[in-house]
Amino acid sequence: MLGEIVESFEDTVVIEKPVKKELEITRYLLKYRDRPVLFRDVDGWVVAGNVWSTRERIAGYLGTERDNLPHFIAEAMENPEPWKTVERAPFTKNSTGDFSLRELPIPKYYPKDGGQYFTSAMVIARDEKGFVNTSFHRIMVTDEKTGTIRLVPRHLYAMWNARAERGEELDVRIIVGSPVHLLLAGATSVPYGVSELEIASAMSRMAFGKPLEVFNMNGIPVPVETEFVFEAKILPELDREGPFVDITGTYDHIREQPVVVFERMYHVDEPVFHALLPGGYEHYMLMGLPKEPQIYRSVKQVVPRVHGVRLTEGGAMWLHAIVSITKQHDGDGKNAILAAFAGHPSLKHVVVVDEDVNIYDDREVEWAIATRFQADRDLVVVPNARGSSLDPSSEKSLTTKWGIDATKPLDRKEEFERASV
Incomplete structure (x- = not known):
């Protein structure tokens, strides 16, 4: 899992002392921009950042060479492979509806940010015909169990909009702490109907000799190698989202975006929260x-x-x-x-x-x-x-x-x- 991966890197920086999730975590991630940083205590949680901040580290983990990464990703995009559904997933060991997003180690990265932000979160949704979409979306925490999610007009937006026009909610799974092949797949631009999970499955086969394993959560497949999973719904209602520092290191403006309600949280034993620094090298690589x-x-x-x-x-x-x-x-x-x-x-x-x-x-x-x-x-x-x-x-x-x-x-x-x- 993520903690073992981070600790296996020779250049990982380990921060033993308590670190605040508001701004302080950012200082370390900026100081060690191209090195993985493992925080032992962020409000009592373990947090990792800058995990995939170099091409060499990503290529080494996937068993390929730096210069071959574009070809590796291209091959998976051109030859998607079905995932494998399994009966168990480590994250189901810990399940609760009694949680607060405010108390989780979700950072506020920069002074003018609108609030705490999920930045490494991926959203998995299934449309009425069975197509499964997986994509990155920043989510600004607005209350104990609510946030606003940035939806650009692409696949998840189309799924949400179809429901919202009928006044309905969209059932989703929000995951944090995913393997790098899933992160890369989630950032690809493919036609509607091609599932990013199948691209991740092809990468998994190429790198590790086996397809991506998923666990069926009420009809939505969730990769088993995930630290945190949230059952959530994206509502038809809109609320303010932003400001937020995006990939260029400058502030993106405030928009009206859909409200998302978090209903239940799952996590592995001793989970590691993935903090993706906006405008950092890891953000560069994954996008x-x-x-x-x-x-x-x-x-x-x-x-x-x-x-x-x-x-x-x-x-x-x-x-x-x-x-x-x-x-x-x-x-x-x-x-x-x-x-x-x-x-x-x-x-x-x-x-x-x-x-x-x-x-x-x-x-x-x-x-x-x-x-x-x-x-x-x-x-x-x-x-x-x-x-x-x-x-x-x-x-x-x-x-x-x-x-x-x-x-x-x-x-x-x-x-x-x-x-x-």
Whole structure:
């Protein structure tokens, strides 16, 4: 389970002294941005953060290589596998309706946050035709057993809206402390009807040789490797949600969002609460990594030889990307830029480089720009394009996208070769 995983990492920082869930926990997570942090006492609970804050740690746990992560995720997205239903789950050992969200180790991360926030929570719902959706949703605690849940207009929103229009509630399971393959699957963008649990099951088979195991909770499958599970309902009513620090590290504004009522809590023996720092490296990884296969697939449709895609930490692994290709024709670099924007519509800036540039080394990428790029011929600018609502510099989600073609001209390649011994 999560506690054993965190303690198995050699670079884990263990905080033995009591730590407050309001703001104090954030200071540690910011201090050790790329190291797992295990808090032994947050209001009497054990809490872990920054667990999956590096590509190398995620890849190592899944039994693959850093550079292969986009392909690993892509394979699971393209070959979803049925999950396996089992008769028991460790989290059913502890069940109660007598709990208060206020007393749980749900942090208030930043001073202007609207309140305590679930940030690593995933919501599992089943529609009337049997389709199961699993997705990340932040939830702001508003009372002992209520919160407001941010629903972007995607799959869970469609499920909720269909019920809300009839004045009905949507029955859901809210889970915290999930394995990384489920977290990555929950952040993928797939068509309605493709279950993220099946993508997680494919990753589980690839990494561990077995499908994802789930426990049936009144018709809704819940992964057995989960620390906390809440039976809940999303109501037709709306309430204020926010402010909240999102992936860019800036405050998102207040919205009217659906109310969620928590009815019952389940947890494993000695549970570990997963605190996902908004705007932290772990947030970057879990949200950004599943987008890299989309960019890769889109670019590969126009340039046959694509060597790698990286959403950069400097761009919050959401707004900036680097793509490595082998050009076959003049103009391939610019086509790759446009395809990257199509593959991840929130993308604002992309640099395309040759295969001899290490996309994971920012200095090498900057070197390529310095030596292979001229703005008057290699810059692509797309004004007034639909971008990300998370970009505070955009206006009504409209942004100017720009790409840098830092690849060598085909007719002068020798002039751009780096000296080596």
